[in-house]
Amino acid sequence: MPIETSEIKEERAILIGVCTPSVTPEKVKEYLTELAFLVDTAGGVPDRQFTQNLPYPDPKTYLGSGKLNEVRDYVAENKIDLAVFDDELTPSQARNIEKVLGCKIMDRTHLILDIFAKRAQTAHAKVQVELAQYQYLLPRLTGMWTHLEKQRGGIGMRGPGEKEIETDRRIIRDRISLLKEKLKDIDRQKSTQRGNREKFVRVALVGYTNVGKSTMMNLLSKSEVFAENKLFATLDTTVRKVVINNLPFLLSDTVGFIRKLPHTLVESFKSTLDEIRETDLLLHVVDISHPEFEEQIAVVNQTLEELKAGNKPIILIFNKIDNYHWIEKEPDDLTPKDKSNISLEELKATWMAKSKTKTLFISATEKENIEELKEVLYEEIKKLHIQIYPYNNFLY
Numbered sequence: 001m002p003i004e005t006s007e008i009k010e011e012r013a014i015l016i017g018v019c020t021p022s023v024t025p026e027k028v029k030e031y032l033t034e035l036a037f038l039v040d041t042a043g044g045v046p047d048r049q050f051t052q053n054l055p056y057p058d059p060k061t062y063l064g065s066g067k068l069n070e071v072r073d074y075v076a077e078n079k080i081d082l083a084v085f086d087d088e089l090t091p092s093q094a095r096n097i098e099k100v101l102g103c104k105i106m107d108r109t110h111l112i113l114d115i116f117a118k119r120a121q122t123a124h125a126k127v128q129v130e131l132a133q134y135q136y137l138l139p140r141l142t143g144m145w146t147h148l149e150k151q152r153g154g155i156g157m158r159g160p161g162e163k164e165i166e167t168d169r170r171i172i173r174d175r176i177s178l179l180k181e182k183l184k185d186i187d188r189q190k191s192t193q194r195g196n197r198e199k200f201v202r203v204a205l206v207g208y209t210n211v212g213k214s215t216m217m218n219l220l221s222k223s224e225v226f227a228e229n230k231l232f233a234t235l236d237t238t239v240r241k242v243v244i245n246n247l248p249f250l251l252s253d254t255v256g257f258i259r260k261l262p263h264t265l266v267e268s269f270k271s272t273l274d275e276i277r278e279t280d281l282l283l284h285v286v287d288i289s290h291p292e293f294e295e296q297i298a299v300v301n302q303t304l305e306e307l308k309a310g311n312k313p314i315i316l317i318f319n320k321i322d323n324y325h326w327i328e329k330e331p332d333d334l335t336p337k338d339k340s341n342i343s344l345e346e347l348k349a350t351w352m353a354k355s356k357t358k359t360l361f362i363s364a365t366e367k368e369n370i371e372e373l374k375e376v377l378y379e380e381i382k383k384l385h386i387q388i389y390p391y392n393n394f395l396y
Helices: 025-042 065-078 091-101 108-119 123-140 164-196 213-221 263-268 270-277 293-306 344-354 370-388
Strands: 012-019 045-053 082-085 104-107 201-207 238-244 247-253 281-287 314-319 358-361
Touching: 012 025, 012 065, 025 045, 025 082, 025 108, 045 065, 065 091, 082 091, 082 108, 091 104, 091 123, 104 108, 108 123, 108 263, 123 164, 123 263, 201 213, 201 270, 201 293, 201 370, 213 238, 213 247, 213 281, 213 314, 213 370, 238 370, 247 370, 281 293, 281 370, 314 370, 344 358, 358 370
Parallel strands: 012 045, 012 082, 082 104, 201 247, 201 281, 281 314, 314 358
Antiparallel strands: 238 247
């Protein structure tokens, strides 16, 4: 008998956002471009973007009825599998939209959780992601009929007259409690591991997702941490011992940040993010070739504040200078300067002048200015080592 093989069909997805008085059409376009990258990372095929100008998203259907019908017609005519919304949908919004569009509905949070589930490799990451998924799913069970654990049903397992949806809620709450206990055990183990490390200065790579942190980790530690041009390539914190000029320190690569990072993920990844809280020095890596790198810097800084790590010493590292492109202005061109027509040298001067932290410009892939990076790292780590371990200064 021939073996049957089935190929997983790539899902075609439309992307939907709303322009409000506080979110300009330009911003929404940028957000949907990032959302398309998320869809691609999840294995889907971004098809078309839909936007609408509204004072605020419709509380019932997110979009107005006319625009929603326009989207419905496009979905039907083009056999779209998935509609992805840039904002988190309420359970009732998702149900109402699905009734109209007749295709699968996801919001940004759901999509990010799906990518995290796909990327999770270790038992630790899998527990963290599963917890976040259940916390997201719990308030959305109504109308989403699935038997989560059929083995829990049967004689003696269901109360008199209890509805199936209530049974599922109870199963999920039980699972959430179990996962939280597992994470507590993991947190204790991780905390013990961090406490048992030798007396080394701890340095952590932080930054927006896909800025090149893992590539830099490989470069400095001469290791083979997984890196690719996809969002959230790294979920588990990787720690390596690095030596520069006979001065050893511990370097960790952490999960990348992103705007609208789901709160459930921040909570679930607490033990992973503790690596950032307990570090001595942060290397904030920025993709200088990204047109909105300044907003990405702001997102990372805000996340660090939320993690209570905003007061850590920071070195700002602009990566991917080899990909930085600009258009030189004609002498009689009076248009104001912006990131599209300012040279890298002018940008360096601007940022080095206004930044309160040490600022470097490198290319991790092309190994440009890496020696300068190592020199600055050595001096900063040496200062920290003297402060933290004053009686252990035989290394230099």
